[in-house]
Amino acid sequence: MSNVLDIRNLELGFKGYVGFTKVLHGISLSIAKGERVALVGESGSGKSVTARIILGLLQELRAARITGELHFNGQDLNHLSRRQWHALRGTDMSMIFQDPTSSLNPVFTVANQFAEVLRRREEKLTDSEARARASELLDSVHIPNPARVLDSYPFQLSGGMNQRVVIAMALANHPSLLIADEPGTALDVTVQAQTLKLMREMVESNDTAVLFISHNLGVVREFADRIYVIYRGNIVEEGPTEAVFANPGHAYTRALMSAVPRITGGGIPDIADTSDAFLDPLVSHSENKS
Ligand SMILES: Nc1ncnc2c1ncn2[C@@H]1O[C@H](COP(=O)(O)OP(=O)(O)OP(=O)(O)O)[C@@H](O)[C@H]1O
Ligand SMILES: [Mg+2]
Known part of the structure; x- marks a missing residue:
């Protein structure tokens, strides 16, 4: 079996003051190596809770009742300890969330945060080795002046720049699965489109499987x-x-599709075509004009 992820009959409910609310009714889902799979549905349908179960985060919630089979690269996730889950996240399984600034720690420089991420895989990495690796990673997400970005705090960077940092960090340890929950929807739409294209380039070249969560069918069609x-x-x-x-076989899918505004031509803009949107307060115009 070569699937990166296999979920069988996953059920979730929350125990509350007023009784039990069932949220997932036995969902099954699998992702092959290097495959990009989208999970789409309306708000409240259960997308983020599914992601949080795969990441082992919801299991820590006392009110959550979870049953079903979860296998990751052949390993039964139901038997992982808290410590093992912790070791898995950010190494073989990583995630990108909606808002890039909230994924980064505001009080540490980008270089510090890269070092921390890289040391999850290689504990003994020195500062200069970590910096060199981080610089290459920033280069791979088309950041024009990596040294300057590495010495910055997240608040000194634009949303689009932070999103590229987050993508580079999420892929730094070559995870076999990336979970992206509405990535970049907090960003301007053109910036979001560029960063998604970048994310696709990165996962393609790394052969990373992706669970891509979205309620934007236009974006899903381009990506998954x-x-x-x-x-x-x-x-x-x-x-x-x-x-x-x-x-579309199901009435709900048809309804979801009819809600998508039709875009003629275009699609996701080319990174090379959108140099203007890459202008960043941090990067001076003269640097950008090379
Ligand atoms: N900690 C919790 N306690 C109780 N109910 C919860 C909890 N977390 C999520 N839920 C409920 O589970 C359901 C699914 O939530 P989820 O966040 O997965 O939706 P979603 O599909 O990601 O929606 P959106 O598109 O708005 O992000 C919702 O009805 C939500 O209210
Ligand atoms: Mg959600």
Whole structure:
């Protein structure tokens, strides 16, 4: 079995003061090595809770009741200790969330944060080795002046720049699975489109599997090989992206699609074509004009 992730019959409920609320009703989902899979559905359908279960975060919540099978690279996740979950996150499994600035620690420089991430995999990495690696990583996400960015605090960088830092960090340890929950939706749409294109380049060259969570079907169509549609805690449709778009089987999928504004031409802009949007307060115009 070569799947990176296998989820079978996952159920989730929350125990509250007024009783028990069921949120996931037995969902099954798998992702092959290097595959980009989207989980789409309306707000409250259960996308983020699914991501948080895969990351082992919801298991720490006392009110959460979780059952079902979870396998990651053949390993049964239900038997991991807290410490083992902790070791897995940020190494073989990593994540990108909606708002890049909240994923970065405001009181440490980018260089410090890279060193911390890289040392999760290689404990003995020296400061200068970590810095050299971080610089290469920033270069791979088309950051024009890595040295300057490394010495900056997140608040000194634009949202788009922070998002590129977050992508580089999430892939720094060559995870086999990246979970991206509405990545960049807190950003301006053109910046979001560029960073998504960048993310796709990066995961393609690293052969990283991705669980891409979104309720934007236009973005999903550009990004994903395969789609799962979740509706009120149930997977109601699954298939290759183009097949689902060509022939949506479920009424809810059709409704979701009819809600997408039609864009003619265009698509995601080329990184090379959008130099203007790459202008950053931190990077002076003369540097950008090279
Ligand atoms: N800690 C919690 N306690 C109780 N209910 C919760 C908790 N976390 C999430 N829920 C409920 O679980 C359901 C699914 O939430 P989830 O965050 O997964 O939605 P989502 O699909 O990610 O939506 P969105 O698109 O708005 O991000 C919601 O009804 C939510 O209220
Ligand atoms: Mg969510």
